Amino acid sequence: MSRSTSDPELEAYNARVLSAVLKTTQAASKLSSQDLTYYRTAAPDVTDAIEKCSSRLLGLTNVLLKAVGGKGEIKSVDELVEKWNKIGDVNDTLFEKTDTYLDMFTNPKSQATVLAPNMPPLQSLKRKRGKLDPTMANANGARPQLSFETKPDNYDTSPFRPLLTKKPNAMKSFEESLQMEYPNDNGQPYYRNPYQYEIEHAKFPKSLKKPCKPLDPMPFEKTAVNWVDTPEKLYTMLKSLRNETEIAVDLEHHDSRSYIGFVCLMQISTRSQDYLVDTLVLRSELELLNDVFTNPKIIKVFHGANSDIIWLQRDFGLYVVGLFDTYHAAKVLNLEGKSLGYLLDIFCSFKASKEYQLADWRIRPLPQAMLDYARSDTHFLLNIYDKLRNKLLASGADKLESVLASSRKECKQKYERVPYDHEYGSSPSGWKSLSEKWAITEEIMPMLKAITQWRDSMARSYDDSLNYVLPNRAIFGILKSKPVNVPGVIGITGKNISEAVKENVDELLKIIVDNDPGVTRVDGVKGITSTSELETDVGQIVAVNQKIDKADPKANEEIARKRTALAEELFYSSAKVMTVKSQFWGSIFDNE
Numbered sequence: 001m002s003r004s005t006s007d008p009e010l011e012a013y014n015a016r017v018l019s020a021v022l023k024t025t026q027a028a029s030k031l032s033s034q035d036l037t038y039y040r041t042a043a044p045d046v047t048d049a050i051e052k053c054s055s056r057l058l059g060l061t062n063v064l065l066k067a068v069g070g071k072g073e074i075k076s077v078d079e080l081v082e083k084w085n086k087i088g089d090v091n092d093t094l095f096e097k098t099d100t101y102l103d104m105f106t107n108p109k110s111q112a113t114v115l116a117p118n119m120p121p122l123q124s125l126k127r128k129r130g131k132l133d134p135t136m137a138n139a140n141g142a143r144p145q146l147s148f149e150t151k152p153d154n155y156d157t158s159p160f161r162p163l164l165t166k167k168p169n170a171m172k173s174f175e176e177s178l179q180m181e182y183p184n185d186n187g188q189p190y191y192r193n194p195y196q197y198e199i200e201h202a203k204f205p206k207s208l209k210k211p212c213k214p215l216d217p218m219p220f221e222k223t224a225v226n227w228v229d230t231p232e233k234l235y236t237m238l239k240s241l242r243n244e245t246e247i248a249v250d251l252e253h254h255d256s257r258s259y260i261g262f263v264c265l266m267q268i269s270t271r272s273q274d275y276l277v278d279t280l281v282l283r284s285e286l287e288l289l290n291d292v293f294t295n296p297k298i299i300k301v302f303h304g305a306n307s308d309i310i311w312l313q314r315d316f317g318l319y320v321v322g323l324f325d326t327y328h329a330a331k332v333l334n335l336e337g338k339s340l341g342y343l344l345d346i347f348c349s350f351k352a353s354k355e356y357q358l359a360d361w362r363i364r365p366l367p368q369a370m371l372d373y374a375r376s377d378t379h380f381l382l383n384i385y386d387k388l389r390n391k392l393l394a395s396g397a398d399k400l401e402s403v404l405a406s407s408r409k410e411c412k413q414k415y416e417r418v419p420y421d422h423e424y425g426s427s428p429s430g431w432k433s434l435s436e437k438w439a440i441t442e443e444i445m446p447m448l449k450a451i452t453q454w455r456d457s458m459a460r461s462y463d464d465s466l467n468y469v470l471p472n473r474a475i476f477g478i479l480k481s482k483p484v485n486v487p488g489v490i491g492i493t494g495k496n497i498s499e500a501v502k503e504n505v506d507e508l509l510k511i512i513v514d515n516d517p518g519v520t521r522v523d524g525v526k527g528i529t530s531t532s533e534l535e536t537d538v539g540q541i542v543a544v545n546q547k548i549d550k551a552d553p554k555a556n557e558e559i560a561r562k563r564t565a566l567a568e569e570l571f572y573s574s575a576k577v578m579t580v581k582s583q584f585w586g587s588i589f590d591n592e
């Protein structure tokens with residue numbers, strides 16, 4: 001809200017709101033929500049003030065909900081607590097809209113420049129990272145995958161059928177290459193890599209195996225940069241690529257706010273041009289690049305193509321026949337460094353900054369620095385390829401062959417969907433690898449298994465990465481301190497908590513407590529979500545207590561144990577009610 005506009009009236013209003021919000025926040029933070037009950041009983045005028053304030057806020061909330069077209073009315077504070085997630089969403093949307101309109105008001109041109117064609121608005125650049133991410137899952141517009149022609153289906157675990165619809169440069173027919181295989185050992189049926197035969201048998205051009213005079217790269221600043229974001233531009237690019245004998249290719253990928261990830265950008269360089277392909281908007285058109293990508297007469301130079309090969313198959317149905325991987329060349333030549341940064345430095349005296357490698361490649365328009373970074377990943381690569389090839393040819397007959405063999409092996413990889421393996425805990429962030437890494441004891445194992453399973457199902461349902469939903473370090477923290485209430489969980493996950501955890505923290509807490517070997521639970525007492533429910537449960541507990549009192553306490557240890565557990569449960573539930581409440585009021589004051 002601390003935005004400056006040229007309108008004095010708005011400016012003054014802004015200042016008033018800001019100071020009021022500040023005062024309220026300061027006052028509220030002096031009062032701990034856990035102490036409210038105490039004050040209520042100790043000082044009647046505090047009770048009065050709280051009641052008045054509560055009903056005023058309740059009224060304001062109803063005005064707000066009505067203003068955005070809400071139908072019903074919230075009648076009590078308890079009901080408000082119950083629905084606070086939804087009200088929070090309404091709030092977020094309102095703030096988003098306000099932000100956008102203020103933007104349009106202060107900078108009328110911003111609409112045109114911020115949005116690339118066919119792209120929903122992305123807020124990423126406008127906010128700091130930590131603040132941005134929590135709002136993004138709510139704001140559908142900020143998720144490019146929602147505009148994909150085929151939306152991600154995180155629940156599909158059937159064998160992955162290659163996406164391609166035809167097979168250019170085929171030595172074996174399309175039909176033959178797309179048949180399901182049934183393994184003899186009763187394993188999962190699967191589809192082969194449809195270009196497996198071609199990858200193994202296609203002949204590389206003879207020129208590849210002769211020393212050459214390395215061609216200097218074009219000066220970086222002077223090279224034509226083509227931003228390819230329409231089918232027409234893609235077709236023009238394809239036409240010119242057909243005339244090349246080698247091209248350099250690289251991809252940028254996003255995998256934080258997505259369960260399986262998606263390619264955001266494809267960089268292609270020829271000897272004279274650099275292309276940056278917007279793979280978010282051209283996702284379903286890119287298959288036509290198979291024409292060039294599977295043509296063995298056009299060498300495709302990648303640096304470290306392992307993931308790229310998988311991503312090309314998964315997102316676009318693209319395959320590579322005729323790969324030269326400069327990473328494998330660096331390895332076979334036993335160079336001191338094997339990273340692209342190292343090769344750029346020693347062969348092209350270009351100092352690459354890797355600071356954008358993990359940047360958010362979904363944003364549009366991409367800022368100049370990111371465009372430059374992306375382009376530098378392929379711009380010099382053909383020159384590096386010339387130099388590496390000469391070195392390989394100079395150091396023995398089999399060296400080049402060995403690089404080509406490793407490159408072929410990479411191309412033969414196959415993308416496959418991975419179902420969650422609860423039983424054996426395989427998969428990169430499954431319980432098996434984590435339990436080995438952290439030397440998990442038998443006793444705490446059920447908690448690890450339950451949390452990792454819960455995390456996987458949340459990630460699939462929210463279409464976020466495992467790491468975004470609940471980072472491994474947070475799981476480790478939970479296993480170590482075994483929180484028994486919501487504040488305990490939030491204390492571990494920190495403030496930048498994912499929507500999945502925020503909206504289902506009760507469920508996560510239940511999983512933790514249910515699998516905590518140190519907690520004795522009493523069956524029949526469920527989690528309590530509102531004060532009225534709490535009161536009913538207090539009634540039940542009093543009844544149980546009276547029953548226990550009638551019995552002989554010494555004769556019945558079991559009852560005594562239950563009584564303690566019930567008291568614990570009561571404590572944990574009331575702490576939870578308080579947290580939910582303070583979260584709600586907190587979220588009103590924390591916004592901005």
Ligand code: AMP
Nearest residue numbers: 250251252253254255304357358361377
């Ligand atoms: P690059 O091959 O360097 O262009 O990287 C391609 C993509 O791989 C990037 O857009 C990132 O999504 C991902 N990536 C690269 N390096 C890392 C890393 N160190 N950790 C995680 N992801 C990475």
Ligand code: MN
Nearest residue numbers: 250251303304
């Ligand atoms: Mn790469």
Ligand code: ZN
Nearest residue numbers: 250251252377
């Ligand atoms: Zn790259």
